[in-house]
Every structure is written in structure tokens, then in C-alpha cells.
Amino acid sequence: MRTVLVNEVTKRIREMCIEANHFLAPDMDRAMKDAVQSERSDLGKRILCQLQENLKIAREDMIPVCQDTGMAVIFAEIGQEVHFEGGNLEDAIQEGVRQGYTDGYLRKSVVKDPLIRENTKDNTPAVIYYEIVPGDEVKLTVAPKGFGSENMSRVFMLKPADGIEGVKDAVLTAVKDAGPNACPPMVVGVGIGGTFEKCALLAKKALTRPVNIRSRIPYVKELEEELYEKLNRLGIGPGGLGGSTTVLAVNINTYPTHIAGLPVAVNICCHVNRHAERVI
């Protein structure tokens, strides 16, 4: 057994909330730079250059990349040999979010109840997913999620007979409908298989995979590449004002499913695809 103090978790979560909102991860930073070179539309290029300038100002002046600093989504992979001390893990994570959003001048975008809609004023609670894994480490991922793109995400309960063509149509439909609302260029997280909620979680987690890394499953890698090409031929472009850069990547995760089903989730993220990671 290895002991981990929960205040270490609080500290890491706090710093990742601030980091993710001011600095894009290296994979996203690279993809945004490359897009400036490859974009064919003049207005598209102008917008991508503005976004480069935006990233520079964000990191140099410590102004969040986007004012929607998101609802904090946290993945906690906990080694089964770990023993936590010093308090409740859930409370420690929420405290990290509270401190990060308050001390980091991040926007408080969470309401206590979906219909009564009173702001909690500290951006808690976060949405937390726990996974028990082998080993004695704790891996924490913070992925603040903006809602311009979240609102354009979809779940499709396809029939097995719809097959791979059905999956392609679903992704194309979701991205086409998202258009300018989702702040393109987008990153598209896709979950295929599992159950209704499992495919949504697969899609969410797919967004935390670096955009330059393709699936290890050969047919999934091909599907990612084919959809990347197809989506960029839609012509939506930067800001939805036309151009050849509509998506920066398509990341797909799969899971076994039921003989009767083919669930597909498309979780759309804007170009401010934020993720930070720490291992304790």
C-alpha cells in the first residue's frame, strides 16, 4: 500500500485548473500553428492568426484563453494499491477546483440546479470520473469543458445494420449542425459502443488524447483519418466563416457493445481543447 495525502490532490487540481485555462497543451499548440499554414481561405487565415495572438496574450498576460473557463471535468485513475489519508478524496478534488477557479481569476460558470439556476460562485461541483487501475499511482486529468461546443454534442443510438457508414453519417451530421456555434476549428471526440452513457464517456475521454496520436486499432485509425478529411471538406472553416480548417482532429474510442445496439456519441470541443495531467 502507498499512502497519498488528499491535500496533495487538492494542490494538483488547483494548479491544473489554472494551467489548462491559460496554456494549451503542446499537441494543441502545434495543431493550431500548423493550421495557419494549411488554411486556404484568407479570412480563415486571418482568424487563425488572431487565435495565435490570443494564445500568446493568454500565456504572457495570464488572461484565460477563453472567457468560458468551463465546467471542470476530472478523470481520476486510482491505483488499487493507493490508500488516501487526510480526508475525503471527493472533497479534496472539489476543493482544488474551488481554489483554482477562485485564485486563478477563472469564470464561475456552474449553477446549483439545472432549472433553478443559481450560480455556486466557485465553479464547483466538478464532474468527476473515477477509475480503479492496477498499481500504486494516482493519475489526475483536468479537462475544463466550455459549453458552446458541449451544447452541440450528440448521442445517436444506431442499429447494428447501420454499420460504419452510419457512424460516419452521425459524425458528419453532428459537425455540420455544430457549424459556427462550436467555435471551429473543432476537435471531435467520438465514442462507439458500450451503452447509452458509456459511449458518451468514451467520447469525452477521447478529447483528452493528444490530437497528434491516432488510435492503436487499425480500422479505427483509418476511420479517424477518413473523417478528418471528410469533415475538413465541409468548408465550415475557422469561426464558421468558410475555409479548409474545420476540425483539428477526430479522436475515436471504442468499447464492446450489445448484439442489438450501436451507440455513437460525438462530443465536440472547440479549438480551446484544454487538458492537463499529473501523476502522484
Add this chain to the structure above:
Amino acid sequence: MNKYITAPITKENREALRAGDYVYLSGTIYTARDAAHKRMQESLERGETLPFDVNDNIIYYMGPSPAREGRPIGSAGPTTASRMDKYTPRLLDMGLAGMIGKGKRSDQVLHSIAANGAVYFAAVGGAGALLSKSIVSSEVVAYEDLGTEAIRRLEVKDFPVIVVIDSEGNNLYETAVKPIAD
């Protein structure tokens, strides 16, 4: 085409704008997003006046992140406009000059923009740090309890926006997006 204009924007000036124009906006604009629109609508239903005179003014759909010490505002980019579609035609009928946001508008809003000689601008979504540099000052004028969703009066200088829907109802989101051949 690059244009430099000042807000409030008179009807004559906004009718000269065309979808696709790249505009640097200076002057005074107001922020309002979901919760503020809901309250304004409720005020109107009760027969009350709005917290600011909408005539010839521009509403920016934006809720900023908190300002650091010595700065007028935090990150300040546009939010998705379609969530305000339900409230917009009534404000346009009252003389609102236009809106700054991002994303598609309903047909009803498009028709109302054309009928009232108004304008819908897009600012670049996800460029909140850059856009904050064009905001000179910010002051809460109503609904302070709404936090980031309060109504703010902003003084802006060369704030970069693109005309998406012009007073003739031309819509850049429809005309600029063309499928790219294989």
C-alpha cells in the same frame, strides 16, 4: 473590406454595412447574455423600462472572466447567440442596433434584423484574451447579483468583429461556407 465605426450605431451607418465587412468598433456597447435577457424580458412584461436605452445600441453576448488587479476586464469573448434568439426580435423592434456574438441565428431573428435595419456581428469565438485588449473600461450597470451575467457598459477601442447578417438579410454563414471538392 475593413471599416472603422463608432457605437452607438445609427440606422444610416448600419445600413452601410455589408455581410463580410471586417469592422473595428469603438465607443460604447453593453453586455447581456442568458440570465440578463430573461430579466429584461420579464421587466418588459411588467411594463417597466430596461436598465439601458437599447435605441441604436449594441448588445455583446458575453460574460467575462474576473479581472485581475489593474485591468478593466478578464477574458471577454463572445458566447453562442442562438440562445438569445427568443428575446432578440422584441429588442430589435425597440430600436436595438444589433448584436455581437457567435454562431447561427434563427430565421425569425434574421427577418427582424432586416426589417429593422439592424446588424449581427460575429467576434471570433475562443479569442477572449485577445478581445479583452480592445476593452478600455467595464462597468456593471444592472443585475450585479448575476455575477458574470450582469449587464455591463463597455468602452471599446478598435474591437474586431465581422458583419455576418447585414440590414438586407445577407448571411455570411450561408454564403461563405462552400464544400471543398476532393
